[in-house]
Each structure stands twice: as C-alpha cells, then as structure tokens.
Amino acid sequence: MFSAEIVGAWIAVFLTLAIFSYLYRDNPFYKIAEHIFVGVSAGYWASMFFWTQIQPNLFGRLWPVLHEEQTLGILGKAWYGIYNFLHLLYRPAFPEGGVATGHGMQLTYIIPLILGIMMLLSVFSKFSWFARWGIAYVVGMAAGLRSYGFLNSNVIGQIKGSVIPLTGDISTGTIINGIILLIGTITGLMYFYFSKEHKGWFGKIGRIGIYFLMISFGASFGFAVMGRISLLIGRFTDLKAFGGADYHHASIWLLVIMVVLLGIWSFFNKEEKTT
C-alpha cells in the first residue's frame, strides 16, 4: 500500500511545504527542513566524493589489484602491508587484494594523498599551518588551469566577437546591433577606467556606459525573476502530481495538517510574529 515511491512523495511534499512555510514566518517546520537539508547535503557530498574520487582514483592508483603473475619485492610487500592494515580497518573501501578500478599503480599519487592529509590537519590549531601547502597547490593549479582558457575565450574571443562586419551578405539590423554592442563595450570599459577623473567628455562617455550597465542589470533581474518562477512552477507541478489519488492525496493532507499546526503554534507564539 505504501511503497517507497509513495513514502518518498510524502517526504518531498512535507519538505516543500515546510520550506514554503517560511513565507509566512520563521517556524519549526522550516527549521526542520533547513537542518535536514544541511545535514543531508554535507553527508551526501562527503560520501559522493569519497566513493567517486578518493576510493577509485586515489586508492585505486596507490593500491591497484595485482595480477596473478605479478610478484612483489620487499618494498612492494611493505607497501601492500599498509593496505592490508587499512583492509582490516574498513573492508568496503579497501577490498581484499587491492582496489579494482582498472588503474595501474601510480605512486606519484602519494603527493595528493599527503597534501590532502595536510589540508585535514587544519582542524588542529597547532598543525593548521600544514593546510597552507594544500591550499597553495589548489590555488596555483586552478589559476594556471583557468588563465589560458580565460584569456582565450573571455578576452580574445570576446574582442573578436565585438568586431563589426560592414561588408558582405549582412543585414542592416545586424550592423546596427554590432554598432550598439561596440558602443556598449567601449563606454562600459571607459566607466571602469579610474586613472582619469570622470569629468567633461570622458565623464559623458562613462555616463553612457552606466546606461548600458543599467540595461544589463535590468535584464539580469528579469531573468532572475523568470528563473525563480520556473522553479516555483516545478515545485507546484510536483505538489499537484503528489496530490492525486496515486499518492494518497499527500499534498492535500499535509497542507491541511501543517496549516492547522502552524495556526496553533502561531496562537501560542504571538510575540515573535513579524509584520
């Protein structure tokens, strides 16, 4: 009668209505949903990262499953001795014989392992300085990785894009659009040039740039509203579906129960009421 799908629907409806209840005022339903969200998110991410990255990509490269014909020297045996110890501690993450994810042994992965442990040491104030090494690596790597892409796509690509073709098979509308885009780009950039005081002709150009920025902010606001309404539609569509007989009218029952309970709660907590 109550399958996992139906139970899931009831939970989804409860959490949706609990979050919506904040629109009335801060209340225990909202707090329950908020705490569940934070806890589940943290647990989900930690678990997901361990099982999709650390276990297969790190441990899978440090201690891969050995082929039958492979023989280990003294150092190799000592290395797999560490693994056997870990295997005794937690078998699901360290299955017998090695981690089978198709990787070969790559001992250079000891470096990220050490950096990762150093990052974790930040929880101890005495050893927190160790974390700087890991952070320095992450910042340096990210900066290097992004710099080329950013220069290529956001600087060169965008400059190319603002070049207006005035000849060839191009409509008048495209040319006008291109000119407006070029004026917007130049005046917008001029507005952010602070080495010269924004007075006279330079101030006027900067002012035109402000208008372009205002139009851009207006468009952003419009899109933000559109996005939020889309998400609201998504939740209402689910509530409508879960209000059907297939789900034992979960939306209707929970809405009625929560409204009644919120009413009682509000009656006894009038002093906290906000206007």
Next chain:
Amino acid sequence: MKKLADLVIKLGNVDRRWIFIIIAIVVMYPLFKPLGLPIRPTESSQEVYAAIEALPEGSKVLLSCEYGPSTKPEIHPMAVGVLRHLFENGHQVYVTCLWPDGQFMAREALEQVAENEYNRTYGEDYVLLGFRPGNEAVIKGIVSDIRKMYTIDSRGIPIDDIPMMNGVKNILDLDFIFSASAGYPGTVEWVQLAADPTGIPMSTGVTSIQVNEVMPYVDAGQIKGILAGMPGAAEYEALLGKTGIATSGMDAQSIAHIVIVLFIIFGNIAFYLERQRSKKTF
C-alpha cells in the same frame, strides 16, 4: 482623487504575504486549467536546433549534465528535448556529469528517452559515463585523454568493454558538445577549456539567471545558440513538435510575469505618491 491616492498608498504598504498568495494562485491556476498561450521559438533556440539538425547521421555527441533537483524544472526539459532530437537523428550520445546530482538527472532523462521512447541500446547508442569530481580538471581530462578520467562508466563497466567507446580517445573524436548547465562548473568552463581550444562546435541550455553571463559567448559565435531557461526548453519542444513539461509550465510563467510587472508598476506609483506626500508634509 485624494481617496484614490490614499487607497494606492495603503495597498502599496500591504503585507508582503498577500503578494506571495497572489503569485501562488496565478502560478497554480494555469497548471490546473491550461490557457494554451502560443510559443514562438526565438532565434537563439532555433540556432541550437539548426546546429543539431546539421550534424550528419551517426555523429558522436557529448551531453554534459550540470544540474540537480533544484534546477530540474528549467534544465531537465532541455536535456530530454535534446536527447529526443539526437536519437531521432540517429546520433550516439556520450553523457558526462560535472555535478554529482547530474548523474541522477541524466539517468532519469536517458531512462525516459533512450529506453522508453526510442528503445536504444546501452553501450552502442548511448553511454552514461557519470560524475567525476574535479570541475575544470575533468573537462581537461576529457579533452586530453578520456580514459585517464573514466576507467569505468556509471554502471561499473570498464570503458574498453563499451563498444561505442572504441576509437574515442579524447574530445577530438567527438563531433558536438551540448552542456545542460545550471551554474559552475558548466557552460563557461566547457567553452573555455573544450570548445574554444579544440574548435568542436557547442550549444548549451542554461538557467534563466545564467543567460546574461553566457550570452556574450553566443553573440561572439563561441556557442551555437542557447536555450534560455524554461522558455528556451518550451521553444525547443515546439521546434521538435513534441510538447512536454516545459510547454505545460509556460502558461503559468507568462501569467506570473504579467502579475509581477503589474506589481512593480503599482509599487512604483505608490512609492511616488508617498514621496510626494511626505515632501508636502515637510
């Protein structure tokens, strides 16, 4: 006139919860009683459709799912629509995920389209490579050597045992990228690290809030068209001639926009009248 001004000022100071209730009613009503408002595809949506339509039969297309349950109403219909278009035209689809939730979204979309609607074979027509953490590093990995990033797919099948992975070493062996993105990492990273450096054509579908960020890449020709939020998804459904959840949500979207615009106008009038009155008082 004074009475009318008093009424406008009074209504302008109404408890915000009344506004929430009105928005809830206007969004809910069209979901129960569809109005059937027309949907006209914009140029940017048509560009996405044309780019996929132009691919020769049997092309290898990478679909990257970077969204989760919170942005599902906007992005999921796009992923479903694009999958329908790709399978309709007989392409092979490689699905990757830069967001952990994306894997579940992709699985749901593939189950609906590849298995139920088009009866495609896993490993021959489509593959769900799944989620890998690492953001930009994952894209770089796919660009340089896909096997360094994925040794197994989302079902635990070794990559070399999947027929459609034969001959696919890196992104240069693919013909098209479509990023269904709700934020970082997503469309911008695919442009910067995959599409621009390799020249592989790319299209995208993004949340409404991202449109302003991504549009410059579309204007510059770095991305071929864009599906902008739920309207973009509905327009794509209209182009495909297959209505879905995005189309059904567009009535509510349109009515809600009208009401919000009216609220903004009304709020500004009330603010103006109140300010005029306070100036007179002092």
